[in-house]
Amino acid sequence: MAKLSKLPKIYLAVVFIILYAPIFYLIFYSFNSGGGMSNFESFTLEHYAAVFEDTRLLVILINTIVVALLSALISTAIGVLGAVAILFMRNKAMRNAVLSLNNILIVSPDVIIGASFLILFTLIGVKLGFASVLISHIAFSIPIVVIMVLPKLQEMSPSLIDAALDLGATKRDVLTRVIIPFIKPGILAGFFLALTYSLDDFAVTFFVTGNGFSTLSVEIYSMARAGITLTINALSGLIFLVTVVLVIGYYMISRKTKSPLAGVRK
Amino acid sequence: MKDIIRGAAAILIVSAILLIINAKLSEGGGSAGKNSITVYNWGEYIDPDLLRQFTEVTGIKVIYETFDSNEGMMSKIEQGGTAYDITVPSEYMIEMMKEKDLLLPIDYNKVPNVENIDPYFLDLPFDPDNQYSLPYFWGTVGIAYNPTLLEGQTFESWDDLWDPSLKQDVILVDSARETIGMGLNSLGFSLNSTDLTQLRQATDKLKALSPNVKAVIGDEVTPLMINGEAAVSLTWSGQAADMMYENEDIDYVVPEEGSNLWFDNMVIPRTSKNIDGAHAFINFMLDAEVAAQNADYVGYSTPNLAALDFMDPEVTEDERFYPNEETRSHLEVYRNLGLEMLGVYNELFLEFKMDMK
Numbered sequence: 001m002a003k004l005s006k007l008p009k010i011y012l013a014v015v016f017i018i019l020y021a022p023i024f025y026l027i028f029y030s031f032n033s034g035g036g037m038s039n040f041e042s043f044t045l046e047h048y049a050a051v052f053e054d055t056r057l058l059v060i061l062i063n064t065i066v067v068a069l070l071s072a073l074i075s076t077a078i079g080v081l082g083a084v085a086i087l088f089m090r091n092k093a094m095r096n097a098v099l100s101l102n103n104i105l106i107v108s109p110d111v112i113i114g115a116s117f118l119i120l121f122t123l124i125g126v127k128l129g130f131a132s133v134l135i136s137h138i139a140f141s142i143p144i145v146v147i148m149v150l151p152k153l154q155e156m157s158p159s160l161i162d163a164a165l166d167l168g169a170t171k172r173d174v175l176t177r178v179i180i181p182f183i184k185p186g187i188l189a190g191f192f193l194a195l196t197y198s199l200d201d202f203a204v205t206f207f208v209t210g211n212g213f214s215t216l217s218v219e220i221y222s223m224a225r226a227g228i229t230l231t232i233n234a235l236s237g238l239i240f241l242v243t244v245v246l247v248i249g250y251y252m253i254s255r256k257t258k259s260p261l262a263g264v265r266k
Numbered sequence: 267m268k269d270i271i272r273g274a275a276a277i278l279i280v281s282a283i284l285l286i287i288n289a290k291l292s293e294g295g296g297s298a299g300k301n302s303i304t305v306y307n308w309g310e311y312i313d314p315d316l317l318r319q320f321t322e323v324t325g326i327k328v329i330y331e332t333f334d335s336n337e338g339m340m341s342k343i344e345q346g347g348t349a350y351d352i353t354v355p356s357e358y359m360i361e362m363m364k365e366k367d368l369l370l371p372i373d374y375n376k377v378p379n380v381e382n383i384d385p386y387f388l389d390l391p392f393d394p395d396n397q398y399s400l401p402y403f404w405g406t407v408g409i410a411y412n413p414t415l416l417e418g419q420t421f422e423s424w425d426d427l428w429d430p431s432l433k434q435d436v437i438l439v440d441s442a443r444e445t446i447g448m449g450l451n452s453l454g455f456s457l458n459s460t461d462l463t464q465l466r467q468a469t470d471k472l473k474a475l476s477p478n479v480k481a482v483i484g485d486e487v488t489p490l491m492i493n494g495e496a497a498v499s500l501t502w503s504g505q506a507a508d509m510m511y512e513n514e515d516i517d518y519v520v521p522e523e524g525s526n527l528w529f530d531n532m533v534i535p536r537t538s539k540n541i542d543g544a545h546a547f548i549n550f551m552l553d554a555e556v557a558a559q560n561a562d563y564v565g566y567s568t569p570n571l572a573a574l575d576f577m578d579p580e581v582t583e584d585e586r587f588y589p590n591e592e593t594r595s596h597l598e599v600y601r602n603l604g605l606e607m608l609g610v611y612n613e614l615f616l617e618f619k620m621d622m623k
Contacts, residue, residue, distance in 0.1 A: 037489075055291050056314065056330065062288045066281045073277050118345050128347040176267045187270070206338060210348030212292075212304065212329035222309030222332035224485060229310065253273075 023240060030233035037230075047234035054231065057219070061235070063130070064199060064216040071137035072194035078138070079145025079194075080187055084179060086146070087153045099150075105143040110203035113140055118207040128210025136208050137198045144197060145190035152186030153179070185254055192250055199239075302327035303351040303543040306339060308530070311354065311403075313563035320550050326543045343368055343535045350535050351544040357392045357529040360399050361602035369398040370534040376545035379552035382572035387529070390599050399531035400548055403566035405503035406589065406597060407444055407526040414515045415497040424452035424521045427498065428475055436475070437490065437499035438482045442608075442615035443600060444526070445472065445482070448500060451523050458601045462610070469614045476622040491516060502528070503587055504566050511565070518586045524596030529569075 030048070034041035051057060082102075089095040105113075117136045118128075126132055156179070164178045180187070202217040209218055216239075220232060305317075309332040317328045331348075333339040336359040343350055344366065355363060363369050374380060380400065387401045409421045419431070427436055438445050447457045449468030459465060480496060488505055490496040492512040501509070506518035532551065534544045550556060558576035561568035567587050568574075574582045582588055589597075603611070 054314070059288055059291050062284045062291075066284045066288070069277050069281050073274055077274075115341075118342070118347065122345050122347045132347075180267055180270065184270070206334075207342070209331070210342070212331060214331055219309065219332060222334040224309070224334055253269075 023236075026233050027237040027240065030230055030237045032230060037233075047230045048238070050231045051234050051238065057231070057235065060214050060216055060219050063213060067130075067133055067137055067215060068195050068198040071134055071141055071198045072191050074134075075138045075141035075194050076145050076187060076191045079142045079190055080149050080180070080183070082142065083146045083149040083153055084175070086150065102143045102146050105140070106147065110140070110201065114204035114207035117204065121208060128208055129213040132208040132210070133205060133213065133215065136204050137201065140201070140204060141194035141197055144193050145187075148190035148193060149183055149186040152183040156182050188250065188254055192246070195246075301325060301540070301543065302329055303540050303547055304329040304331065304349060305547065306331050306333060306343075306348075306350045306353040308332060308354060309334065311530075311564060313560050315563075316551075316556055316560055319556070320547065323550065324543075324546050326540075326546060328547075340366075340368070343537060346537055349537050349539040351538040351540050352532055352547055353535055354402050354530050354532055357390070357531065358600050358602050360531060360533060361392050363533070363535075364393070364398060365602075368536050370536055370538060370541065371397050372400065372534065372548070373541075373545060376542070377549045377552065379549045379554075382552050382554050382557070382570050384569050384571040386594060387569040390529075391601060392529075392599060393531070399533045400552065401569040402530045402532050402551070403504075403561075403564065404527065404529045404569050405567055405587075406520045407447070407500070407502055407528070408506065408518055408520040408586075409498060410491060410501040410506040410509055410516055410518045411498045412491065412494060412496075412513070412515050413517060415494060420517075421498075421519050422522055424448060424523055426521075427452075427478065429478075432478045432498060434478065434480045435497045436478045437480050437487050437496050439487075439500050440482045440484050442611040444500060445618070446611050446615055447526055447600075448472075451521070451525060454523060457524075457526055457598045458603060460603060460607050465610065465614055469618055472618045473621050476618075479622060482619060482622075507565050507587065520586070520589055520593055520597075522593075522596070524598060527594075527597035527599050529599070 029037045029040065031043050031045070032040050033044035033046065086095055086098055086102075089098070114136070117132070117139075120126075121128060121132050126135075160178060160182070161174055164174050169177065200217055202221055205215050206218050206221070209215065216235075223229070223232065303326055305328055307330070311332075312330075317330060321327055331350075333342070336355050339353060339355060340359060340363060342348070343353065343363075360369070377400070380396075383401060387404060388396055393399045409424075409427065411419075411421055413419065416432075416435070419426075419429075421427070438448075443457075446465065446468055449472040450457055450459050450464065453464070453468055453471060455461075455464045455468065459468075485505070487496065487499050487501065488508055491499055491501075491509045494513070494515075501518070503518065503520075506516070509516045510518065532548050534541065534548075538544050551560070552570060554570060554572035555576050557568050557570035557573035561570075561573060561577060561581075568577075574588075585593070
């Protein structure tokens with residue numbers, strides 16, 4: 001790659017500063033012993049201690065993580081199979097119709113999705129709580145996974161599958177040993193995107209939480225009236241740290257899977 | 267393929283471990299049996315220690331959830347799905363919930379602590395005889411200002427906002443009832459006026475204010491005031507208290523012509539499954555010492571007269587947040603004016619905003 005000249009470098013630096021400054025500002029004040037975000041008094045870890053003392057907040061935090069992990073996992077599984085099914089649809093009109101339905105779900109407003117889930121769950125008598133939140137998070141993540149995986153599938157040469165079939169692979173083998181290893185980067189991207197979608201969704205989640213089950217986004221939004229405390233800063237700092245670890249993990253995994261056919265070898 | 271399966275298995279194991287930890291943590295309430303109530307409150311609106319105390323005293327476990335708007339709260343209660351036993355709507359929302367038949371009447375035999383409440387806050391038009399609701403916290407609408415930025419100027423009357431020296435200094439609330447209400451108050455009319463000529467006059471008076479208006483915004487006003495980027499704002503007393511906590515220069519005043527008195531009130535929604543538990547909770551929160559502890563934590567004004575004895579006199583004697591009889595007599599509670607009238611308010615407010623450059 002050609003070396004970047006000075007101007008683009010500066011531009012890039014400014015963009016990154018703008019993007020990261022608020023986060024670091026927030027984390028900086030999480031160490032403030034004063035009550036608010038206006039003037040820094042002295043260094044303290046009491047807000048971090050407060051996060052771990054507040055059992056309710058911890059329970060909500062763990063809820064949020066569990067829902068994100070499980071919904072990302074399940075929606076990735078369903079989304080990948082869905083994308084494969086769309087690729088192999090013979091009828092072109094049908095394929096386009098399914099794809100459009102998938103895209104409509106991506107662009108439809110969260111509030112509408114949330115409200116309709118609330119109505120659906122109360123109508124069929126599903127108790128609001130862990131299950132209802134998990135189901136709705138899986139539902140809004142699937143279309144995202146499909147969109148992430150489909151381009152990878154289309155990139156794949158059809159002769160690869162033909163060759164596998166000629167060599168005597170069963171359909172199952174073709175899926176697990178040819179297709180999935182090839183599209184693995186797409187799967188990973190879909191999984192991580194679904195994870196973040198689930199972590200920060202407020203609009204859908206607000207409607208489907210209940211019976212004591214809540215997530216962090218709902219909790220933080222409702223604090224707005226009485227003012228957000230520095231405990232939330234501390235919590236945000238911790239989540240930022242976890243995110244950084246996740247991203248590093250993602251790069252380690254995706255570096256390993258650079259050669260897409262590595263998985264074919266036994 | 268193998269590593270994908272391995273990754274999935276790892277996620278499942280981690281989730282299972284986290285769920286077990288969670289089950290352990292939520293058990294911490296330490297109560298046996300199924301005796302519990304579900305409380306639905308604003309975020310950061312109770313001292314969490316009191317929930318623990320309540321469970322200790324009564325043996326009833328509290329499942330606690332929060333909401334961020336009256337409207338969101340009502341839609342969830344209306345739809346069902348969770349059996350909320352207590353919630354804390356604002357006064358106008360109580361009128362709407364009554365209309366929709368979403369509330370259960372309070373049985374006063376089970377709430378002896380009601381005698382602690384200042385009679386001034388009882389039997390108000392939004393809920394005559396307090397059939398369905400009891401006050402939780404209250405406050406006013408007024409002017410927050412920073413005298414250091416204004417060469418010591420002070421405010422006593424709404425009309426002071428029209429002072430020509432305040433060019434581009436005043437921040438208004440982006441809410442039709444508060445802003446039009448200020449116009450009405452400054453002319454000596456009722457906040458609940460449905461008289462179109464009065465409303466027209468109020469709007470015209472507001473238009474004359476526009477050279478002084480810096481912005482019409484929502485909650486973002488708090489950091490602006492704290493950082494000294496704004497000098498004067500129309501504000502709720504709770505918000506003003508937050509500002510003053512962060513920046514000691516700021517002062518708050520309820521203008522002499524009168525203003526809005528707002529309430530959040532405890533009610534029992536019709537979905538309640540533990541009505542006795544709900545009454546026990548209301549009674550507990552009305553206990554003098556409990557209410558005092560809660561007011562210390564939340565920082566809003568408590569309607570609990572007996573609680574004032576347990577609080578810091580510096581707080582309870584602060585007439586900005588515990589106004590005297592004289593000021594109180596000018597305060598007025600919002601009524602639910604109906605959709606049509608609300609539309610008129612909104613339209614006039616929009617007209618005012620469009621008139622500004």
